Amino acid sequence: MKFIRVGTRGSRLALAQTGIAIAALKKANPGAKFEIVTISTKGDVDRRPLFTMDEKGIFEKEVNEAVKKGEVDFAVHSLKDVPSDMAEELVVACIPRRARPNDVLVNDKGQKLAELPAGAVVGTSSLRRAVQLARARPDLKVKPIRGNVETRVKKVIAGEYDAIVLAEAGLGRIGMKDVIVERFGVRDFVPAPGQGAIAIVCRRDDKKTMTLLRRIEDPKSRAEISAERALIEKVEGGCRFPLGAVAVTRGGKLTLYASVFSADGSKNIKVAKTGSVAGAEKLGGRVADILLKQGAGELAEGWREAVEEWNKKA
Structure with missing residues (x-):
């Protein structure tokens, strides 16, 4: 064969x-x-x-x-x-079938985000995660980190970072869920x-x-992804503009949560809309229109300077 x-x-x-x-x-x-x-x-x-x-x-x-x-x-x-x-x-x-979309906090001391000491260094590869961390704990030092999942975890264990934020799904798929200290709710800490x-x-x-x-x-996963991708395609977020979005199916209904931030984290536009599973792409487009109408495009412009600053830290 x-x-x-x-x-x-x-x-x-x-x-x-x-x-x-x-x-x-x-x-x-x-x-x-x-x-x-x-x-x-x-x-x-x-x-x-x-x-x-x-x-x-x-x-x-x-x-x-x-x-x-x-x-x-x-x-x-x-x-x-x-x-x-x-x-x-x-x-x-x-x-x-999709795995959990949540972001999680990883460290070797068992400290949740609220328990990390002021000035603790938290690593992330994502501007979306960085700005949400800064909003939740402005007293932390958020620094860029690269490398595959296991390399990033090793950097925490080696003391290069006090904690890191990763996707739960990746850790689960390589059998490393035991390093997770805290799972963030998708509405409070919106995933990619x-x-x-x-x-x-x-x-x-x-x-x-x-x-x-x-x-x-998996039809449910397809519907969720269709809504999320229709949203990001219309807003044109890309890697340099922190746009968080997650769709959740319940019965025949689909709810799409979306969140965008200003570069300094002071402004946050949140939208949540519910539609039919069959109309997933339409729902994504509708949420994108609302975000843009509320000023998402203007927030995107402020990120150029922020990216340059992050480049210096990297």
């Missing part, structure tokens, strides 16, 4: 996510055989903090290029790494759009692969 080739980054988390996807696919498609092909991306090679790179898709471009060229049959990504403007030839064919979800990308014209992948699609 011909092996189905799966493209992925070579990080521990990427391989774990690929393993999760393949296990589900084997269960849904008995007899199918898979071969993992690891591909290095710009994000793996360039060690600068993410917010300093003014481009999209640094963790997926090379992998998706391999899909486009037919070197692999499909690719597995963290969905939040996949830009909404992918190549026309490609499609997010499947979104399996798409956080916790896996995206499986294939060629749009590869109907056979698409059929195979869609057997593990």
Whole structure:
């Protein structure tokens, strides 16, 4: 039997996510055989903090290029790494069941955010997390951090940082949930759009692969992601503008929570709207319109100087 080739980054988390996807696919498609092909991306090679790179898709471009060229049959990504403007030839064919989208606090002293001493150094790779930390605890020192999940955790244990903020889903997928001290609520500490979800990308014209992948699609997760991505596409947040958004399905209803901040953290525009699961994209567009009407675009302009300041700290 011909092996189905799966493209992925070579990080521990990427391989774990690929393993999760393949296990589900084997269960849904008995007899199918898979071969993992690891591909290095710009994000793996360039060690600068993410917010300093003014481009999209640094963790997926090379992998998706391999899909486009037919070197692999499909690719597995963290969905939040996949830009909404992918190549026309490609499609997010499947979104399996999403893990918790929450951000979490990690340290080796068991201290929650409120318990960290004044002046404690907290690391994050995300401007969205940085500004929310600064709003909650302006007395902390928030510093950029890079490296894969396990590297960041090691930096806390080594004393380089007093704590870090990461996505709960990533820690869970590599078996490191025991380092979590505190889980932040998604309404109080709004995650990145798409956080916790896996995206499986294939060629749009590869109907056979698409059929195979869609057997593990989770409709609720698809609806949540559709709303979040429609929102971010309209607002055009990108890495340099901290836009938090999370959609939650309950029954046939979908509620989308969104939050944007000024560079100094003094201003915060929050929107929460509920719509039907079937109208997920429409809901995302509606929330984006409200954010823009309330001044989200003006807040975005103030972030250029803030990014330059963060570049100096990195």
